[in-house]
Amino acid sequence: MKFKVSNGPFVKSSNSTSKMMTRLLIALIPIICLSILKNTIIVYFYTDATLLESLHPIFMIILSIITSYVSELLYFKFILKYKIADCIHELSKSFSIIPGVLLSLVLPVSTPLWVIVFGAFFANIFGKMIYGGFGQNIFNPALIGYLFISASYSSLIGSHLNLYELDTLAGATPLTNLASLNYVGSYDEIVSGYGSLLNFFVGSIPGSLGEVSKMLIIFAFVYLTITKTIKYLIPIFYVGTVFVITYVVSLFTDMGIWYPIFHILSGGLLFGAVFMATDPVTSPITKFGQIFHGICLGVLTVSLRFFTSYPEGVMTSILFMNMFVPLCDKIGLSVKNNLKKVWIYILVIVIFISMTSYFIINKISYKEENKIPVNILETKKEGDKTIYNVSSKGWGLIKATVTVENGEIISIDITDKSGETQWSELEKNDYANKAIEYQDNIDSLDAVSGSTFSSDGIKNIIKKILESELNNEK
Amino acid sequence: MIKEIKLDGKKDISIVNDLVDFSNVSKVFVPLINCNILCKCLTKKGRKVKIGSVIGIREDIDFPILSPVSGVVLDIKKYQYLNGDLVDCVVISNDKTEKILKKNEVKDICNYSKEEFIDLLKKCSISGMGGGDFPTYLKYEGNNSILIVNAVECEPYLTSDAMICKLKSKEILDGIDAILKINKMDKCLIAYKKNNNVVKNSFLEYIESYDNIILTPVDDFYPAGWERNIIKSVLGYSYSKYPSEIGIVVNNVSTIYSIYKALKYKKGISKRIVTISGDGFSKPVNVLVKIGTNMSSIIKKIGSYEGDNLRFIAGGPMMGTSLPKDELIVSKNLGAVTIINNDEYEEVNKCISCGKCIDKCPVNICPALILKNIDDVLELKKLHPEKCIGCGICSYVCPSKLALRDAVKIARKKVK
Structure with missing residues (x-):
């Protein structure tokens, strides 16, 4: 009797890559539903927008998904010259729609549809396929698409506000408002224009399709952590670092605890931390590497928010840190081999965080006091x-x-x-x-x-x- | 912290059936190998041997290989050993006279000095029967204070250790008692899985009369039966390389029984219990076979294979080796043969760097990074693939179903 020979072990866990990716999509469904409710249904019933105008966000998501799928199909068919049956099989292992979904969720609400098509195409082909496909890419594909769009069509991509919000709010997202106030101000100046921090939490503030409801993002994080789908350490340390630095800033500028919470709840921080920074392929594999990566992301995001004219910072810092994943893994590995080395890196982290806080405080207070030399x-x-x-x-x-x-x-x-x-x-x-x-x-x-x-x-x-x-x- | 995974034990299917005796074979094929080191043949075609005669020797430590039957050497030929290699085997016809060289039974098995004990273990070719095949006498050479008996058997399907506990618990306890007295050791802990009632009940009957033997349950997880994990869970100790550093000896329960036999009859073990189980086999059962039996003849007598995608595995499904044919020679360290019908998970995806293999690795190495750097020997050295114990958890947890354990094995060879 002959038997097949294969590599052991011969019992395997029921978990699989496609199950993990499915769970990721499941976690996104409530977020998509809420953003459709907010940006489509409410807009249709409370403004005089036409049906087509109010359905725009839904078209964005669907078109982005279709483009992602088709562009990979075309790549397999015409560049790699696979047979059609093989293409479909490869696509099922390539999880092509995920960059499309994520891209459509981070773009401003009124991005023109053709821009999205370009972005999703660019994301899948130049963010993923040319590196060798799923599992080989260095950068997060969705963010490559985002970078492409924001660099090439920045004047076209429109505002983060939907038609309904245009009537009620004076044009700015909380973070652009914060930047215009030179990062310091009272609760009334920074938050009250948008209601209270509870509005930030629930999601009734302007923002991209997927970014607004922090509550649902936190639910998604809990779900993905319990099902062991994402590297939970990265978001925890990312958001934690942002909290620590902005809390220190708030202490030195006499703002309350609401200030760090405002920073965490505004913009794409939570969405980026949970869905983008944890992309398994483009994040470190070692535990300490993940912690270090998360902290660097936090420092970078805060720096970008305070020191550049670009008030968001999350997507840029994730994309930037993608390059340093091998370095983070090296650090994680050296800590794994010699646990004592962890103190060196803790020292480095403390220096990072305190220096960033110092420079921010310095910048803010300089502009306040020493105006006349x-x-x-x-x-x-x-x-x-x-x-x-x-x-x-x-x-x-x-x-x-x-x-x-x-x-x-x-x-x-x-x-x-x-x-x-x-x-x-x-x-x-x-x-x-x-x-x-x-x-x-x-x-x-x-x-x-x-x-x-x-x-x-x-x-x-x-x-x-x-x-x-x-x-x-x- | 002990890293662990939960596995479905599936032990009931074979333990409920009684032991079947197949020790009356006409021919045996004794593999000339110990601890993966090939041994020198000391016999010739046509020569007569008795049960317990030395037929081979491991030259570096003079460790003998004994004949399990008496009869005539027919041939020396290569047969399939449990690691998949073809190994020189001495083919001996069994004349079934079963003459024991020194048949006087020892009355008081505690009446040995430590030197005699070590000498006897060596002479009787006692080696680890849990899978390692490590010569047991080497473990007793230092000064030890605690003996841990490993009856955990954490792999799915395997029940041969449970079976020997069920049948020979009195003898095992006597053997432990003798080992403790001869080596002047303080106590013995019998580690078993807390939900394994077969082992627990069989010892409970007699254990009260032994003061310093303690039954210690360990949690049900994989790899609970790994030496390091047992010591960690029953004593809370950790060590750097060998348990003898902290005065501990860990022996498999079947090895303890073979030591008992050696003390009682001054002869080596000639039979062992092998589990034949798995979801691809019609009648899962434990069999008593001579060392050197060809498994294919036994399997044919018991039942039949069921399924289209069968894997024939020497050992358990986690650590065992998949073999191309069922002509497998029983050696002392073969505890089980599992036949798995497995058509799922053939689809292999690319590594997504999820880090699950690293989280779960009991020896803290990075299988995914080893796979990534498989061609870079310098980089591999930093990743320490030599630490691998081959538990297979990395391949088990991998969502992309990558053959990580084999990658680490290859890396291990490259680093050497």
Whole structure:
């Protein structure tokens, strides 16, 4: 009797790759349903949008899925020259629709359909197939598509607000609003425009199709973690790092605990952390590598949010960190082989986080306080008059004695002008006295051409003195 | 922390049936191999041998291979051993006289010195019957304080250890008692799976009269029967390389029975219990066979194969080897033959880096990374494939059904 020979073991777990991918899609279904409710059904019944306009989000999702499938089919057929039957078989192992679904969920609500078709095509072909197909890609395919769209059609992809929200909200998503406020503000300024943080949690704020309902994303995370489908450590440490850094920032700028929560609940952070950063193929395989990866993502996302004009940051940081997956695995492996090394990396992480927090706090507080580069060295009172000794930054350092009476500057004596190379131009114009004349509206006084730095130095003295006088009155 | 997976034991199907005696064979094929090291043949075609005569020797440690029958050497030929290799076997015809060289039965089996005991184990060719085939006397050379008897048998389908416990519990306990006294060891722990009532009940009957033998249940998981996991679960100790470092000896329960036989009759083991089971076999059962029996003749007598996608496996379904034909020679370390009818999971996908193999690996290596770097020997050295114990968990949990265990095996050879 002859037997087949194969590799052991001969009992295997019932889990399989296709079951994992199916669970991922199951976790996305409630999110898709809610975004259809919010962006389609409500829009249809509460605005005068036509049926076609309100069905736009559904078309986005369906078209993106179809494009993904067809583009891989075409790749198998015409580039790899498979037979049709083989193509279908390969596609069943390639899970081609997942980039399409994810892409449609992170794009703004009013993206034109043809842009999505391009994006999904680009995602599957250039994000996945040219690397050798499923399991070989370096970057998250959906994010490659997103990058392609946001780089090529940024003026066309439209807003994150649907037609219903356009009437009720003043045009900005919470994060663009935050950026315009220079990242600090009161609860009223940052959150209240959109209701309360509960609205953020439930999902009645503007955003991309899949990103709005944090509640459903958290449910999906719990489901995927219990069924052991995703690498749960990455989202935990990713979101945790964002929380820690923004919490430190909120402590130093006297904002409440709502500020880090706002950061976590706004934008695509949770969606990206749960569905994009955990893509098994493009994330580290070792446990400590996953932790390190998650923390780096957090640091990067916060940095991008605070230091660039681009207020989102999640997708960019995930795409960026995709490149460092092998490095994270090396780190994870070295920790696995020698557990003591973990302290080195914990130190690195602590330095990362504290430096990022420091720079953010520095940036925010610098813009708040040191607007005028003038130092008041000495203040004297002589009857009604107040005499200031100040130094001001011109080309070098200008020193002056300023006399104020009844809240008005009556004279400026320049005591040290040695650092100024073009001072004669100012003297010709009698600039100091002009500045006293213009003191109520100093910004309207033009600088002397050829001596801008020194002119600004004088103007800043006037500004600073008036500001401090105002403070004294209070 | 012990890493584990849950497996369906499927032990009931064979343990409910009585042991069938097939030891009366006309020909045996004794493999000249110990612990995967080939041994030198010490006999010739036509020479007469008696039961217990030395027919081969492992040269590095002078470990003998004994004849399980008395008769005439017919031939020396290559036959299939349990690891799939063809190994030189001494073919001996059985004249069924069963003469025992020293047939005087020893009355007090505790009446040995430690040196005599070690010498006897070596002479009687006692080696690990759980699968390792490691010469047992080497384990007793140092100073040990605790003996752990492994009756866990964590692979699915296997019940040969449970069967020997069921039938020979008194003798096993006597053997343990003697080992403890001879080696001046403190106590013995018998580790068994907590839901295995067959083992538990068979020992409970006699165990009260032995003070320092304790029945210790371990949790039902795979690989609970791995030496390191047993010590971890019954004592809470861990060690770096061998359990003898911390004064512990771990023996399989069948090995203990063979030690008992050696102490009692001063002869080596000539028979063992083999489980024939699996979902591709009509009558799962335990059989008593001579060492060197050809399994195909026995299987034919018991039942028939059922299914279209059969795998014939020497050993259990997790760690065993798939063989192309059922002409398998019984060796001391063959505990079971499983026949699996398995047509699923032939579809292999690409590695998606899910990390499940790494999470579950009991020796903390990274099978997925080893597979990825299989051609890069320098990189492989950093991944330590030599640590692998071949438990097969990585291949079991892999959602893409990759042959990770085999990749690690290949890597292991490359690193050497």
